Amino acid sequence: MATPPTKQSGFDIDLGNQCSATAYNWAKRTFQNRDGKAGELSRDLEGGFSNLMIFGEQRLGIGSDGIGTKVELAERTKIYHTLGFDLLAMVVDDLIASGFVPTSVSNILDVDVLDHDTVDQLMRGLHDAANFCQVAVTGGEIAELGSRIGGWGDEGMHFNWCSTAIGVLHPSLEKPISGRTVKVGDKILAIKSRGFRSNGFSAIRRSMQAKFGDNWHEQSDEQTGKSWGETLLSPSLICAPAIVKCLDAGVVPKGIAHITGGGLADNLRRVLKHSGLGALMNDLFAPHHSMTQLQEWGELSNEQAYLYWNMGHAMIAILDNDQIEKAQSVLSDTDYETKVIGHIIAEKSIHLHVPDSTDVLTLNY
């Protein structure tokens, strides 16, 4: 990982970053529209914007995301009621990573043609996921877009699904969690993932296609006794309730990385850039069997696998050494599995010790 690949999952990351930067530059020039009014965007100490909207005494955050091409797994398996967990995980876990307790989500479902039963299953899953993380689904929109929407196979409803969530800054926080107060020696606590989340599905498809050809989802996964389609569809674990429980108990992470596209190193780097420090992660969770298997079938290097996929980690939190025990105690009566996977170092780079291997992946920045 000395030089991370510039192409991820067939897409051009550099162009993606360039487009995101352009979008942000235009957006930034609208922020002053709310100066001194409801919805004012808060500036942090350095004069930058801190992702915080101020409504009177209320401090709110907002975030949007979708489940990308994971939808194809639902189309292949005809299982639709789990995607709601993926959709909410993407948006609410981004919010809690900044300390916003998610409260409300809106969703937009773009379809080619409507199928009532599929919509019913999707919305049931969204309901289940919303109840899991205690948010209200405040509304949404279903848009019939005909041939503007594509997908796998000729049958069934094809769709893309995205969501916007809002949340309130946890009352114990003065400002959003940013990573600014991270110091050398702080510990990195990981929440174990349940499998793939909503990222890296282009690489997943390439690996499966290379091994089994077109109908790869029907192949049997010997380890689980399910089809590989079902294994790969496994719903994302929503981590927000775990972090809320910690915050409620007075355990305040200094930085949190939601492990999405870019994997452990790149998502942690975004948190560490605010302190200028680095990290050594030398006791990682073992990757799920699906990940090691697909890494082998797709002939991916460890660098690639740890860039595309979460490799066992849904979220990581940086905590003061003396808060680790309390955090683990708070979460001990939940289903979340946690582990200290490393610590913060002075050197400005991230080192990953690949489990059951002598490989150490290093990201310098």
Place this chain on the structure above:
Amino acid sequence: MATPPTKQSGFDIDLGNQCSATAYNWAKRTFQNRDGKAGELSRDLEGGFSNLMIFGEQRLGIGSDGIGTKVELAERTKIYHTLGFDLLAMVVDDLIASGFVPTSVSNILDVDVLDHDTVDQLMRGLHDAANFCQVAVTGGEIAELGSRIGGWGDEGMHFNWCSTAIGVLHPSLEKPISGRTVKVGDKILAIKSRGFRSNGFSAIRRSMQAKFGDNWHEQSDEQTGKSWGETLLSPSLICAPAIVKCLDAGVVPKGIAHITGGGLADNLRRVLKHSGLGALMNDLFAPHHSMTQLQEWGELSNEQAYLYWNMGHAMIAILDNDQIEKAQSVLSDTDYETKVIGHIIAEKSIHLHVPDSTDVLTLNY
């Protein structure tokens, strides 16, 4: 309009309503997740939910929508910087129709492959529209979805674009504007539209295709001297600032209908159902030349044209008789063109007098 067609623009409205109802039924079962907590959903006097989220002293609204298949006009004309006005009009004008002053918007752009220049133009337009209606673009997401996104022609970036907006209930309001207090004799004030908004584009395409074949957008529109593609792409007028200006001046509409899919009658019906009253609209704005022309080319009846398209009306507000003069005075130094187009009647039906015609369209309910 005695029996409105059940198929609109080629889509099945009944199935659409059924899917929306199913989605709402699942969503409703998540509302209690916020009872007594930040983001609580307010119940109205009848025990129903009033589209209002409560955060401490703050009363917020949220809404999501997209620009549907109007995107095709941008793909045909390669003009991308006006769609931001359509996107914001859809979401902020829904919010203001309930009395929420829009403050913040998030957007999600789903693309097949990225093109930086196109993204730049789209985001510039979003910036222009956000400045027009004084909201902040708080963030967004650009998702590369490959073949899951389709569109017109083989070249360029194809995309679907949606947005979620939040707003604060105007301080002069005790609760959202709902139409409950509408009474017989109240006046209906309309804000004139600029042309088509983001609805009815399937019918538009059918009319143009029937008249000119595949490359209909290149045909010259003699009335404007532009191409028909440009005429049909004309950006939506965002009405929220007009209503905010009224509310700030103490002019409080009792009900507001944002004229979207379903046209004047169906959107007004949704507002009137809360009072059980009807309306006579006997002095409508004349439809834009593009609408009468496409109605002729597509051989649409008046019933169809007034169901699919806004026919000159972007938004209508129901006002007490003695507030009409003040409303028009407040808006007299703006670019908004308004007119009293009718009034509220006791009979539970809506009558539209088609301008320059003896046709009266009636919607009973």
